[in-house]
Amino acid sequence: MAKVAKESLELCTRVDSLLTKATGDPDAFYEFATENEEIIRCAFLARAVVRELIHPLPELLTAIAAIETEFAEYANQVEAVDADDGEGEEDDEEEDE
Secondary structure, three states: OOOOOOHHHHHHHHHHHHHHHHOOOHHHHHHHHOOOOHHHHHHHHHHHHHHHOOOOOHHHHHHHHHHHHHHHHHHHHHHHHHHHHHHHHHHHHHHHO
């Protein structure tokens, strides 16, 4: 398989990382995915590039770059909510003792 340019691979790696964060809350991810099919499609294609399953055409890289900012906002919200939930569980356990 042909080598992917470093900048393109870095973009796809960032989006793949966002996909991992976003799937941390399956219920919220399902809701987001049903409303944002194109973003999710591009995110999974970025994952396929990272795993060397496909070689991206320039048009695909353009599409992945176009969704990165919006997907990052969503993924960071999910991560922040998970962090808040984790803190609350620890506080509840301390109160029980």
